[in-house]
Amino acid sequence: MTRIFSALVIGLIFGAGIALSGMANPAKVLNFFDVAGSWDPSLAFVMGGALVVTAIGYTFVLKRKAPVFDRLFHLPTRRDIDRPLLAGSAVFGIGWGITGFCPGGAIPALGLGYSDAWVFVGSMVAGIALARLARHTMAARAAGKAV
Incomplete structure (x- = not known):
């Protein structure tokens, strides 16, 4: 139960x-990509802030022997760049650039009432399947x- 509650709190903070x-x-995200038009650099600051917080968090968390709610850390072991990674990255970037939604932003957008988010999330689930x-x-x- 504590694990589920922690996931809920973390998800609420992220959202x-x-x-x-x-x-x-x-629209705000798409303005970031519109460098020749109504460019809005705020996305870069949000991402930069997230990277700083994540780097500091990982520094402390990875010093532990194990995570709080699991036996071990589940970190990626592969370091190679293969075709599925490149293809997935390209599809992600194209989708983000066309719609202005990424999965991390689309889920909170559902709760904010953006009707386009429902279409995006449904399409994303279908694409994953x-x-x-x-x-x-x-x-x-x-x-x-x-x-």
């Missing part, structure tokens, strides 16, 4: 930060199994 900074507003299905199908074909 409040996204909402207060205006990053749940797709399709990507998993495609990956499963390709893995099955590579293993020589009928799909």
Whole structure:
């Protein structure tokens, strides 16, 4: 129960930060990408502030032997840059640039009443499902199994 409550509090803090900074507003995000027009640099400051807080947090947290609610830290072990990473990054960036939403900003935007966020989140869930299905199908074909 403590683990769920902690996740709830952390999610509320994150969502409040996204909402207060205006990053749940797709127009504000799209203005960041509009360098030749109505450029708004505030997204860079929000991201920079988040990086500073994260770097400080990781410095203290990773000195512990284990996280508070788990047996061990689940950190990425792969360091290579492969095709799925590049493709996923490209799709993420294109989607963010077209819609003004990223997953972190779209979820709080649901609660703020942005109707476009519902379309984005639904499309995101469908895209995740399709990507998993495609990956499963390709893995099955590579293993020589009928799909």
